[in-house]
Amino acid sequence: MDTKTLEFVTYCISKLAHVLNMSQREVYQRLKQSGILYDYIVPSYDVLHTFSSRYLVENLTDYMREKGVL
Template identity: 85%
Template structure:
């Protein structure tokens, strides 16, 4: 993972933690265990980093719900 992707992942985790009212550690754990982090966010960096912050967080939150990481 290059430096820009790492910064983006860190931003996503931080923003999700804020919106979901969870610790960053818990958000990271859920993203990693569900495969969302390394199967979606990291490989899709080129597209995802062009989204607005609001859309990005909604997109990831919706995906977390689909994967059962968050309640629907």
């Protein structure tokens, strides 16, 4: 994972933690265990980083619900 992708992943985790009122560690664990982190966020960085933060959070929370981690 390159630096830009790592910064983006950190940003996503931080935003989700704030919106979901969870610790960043909890969000990270849920994303990792569900496969969202390495099967969706990391490989889709090129597209996802162009979205607004609001859309990004909505997209990721919807996906977390689909995966059963919310």
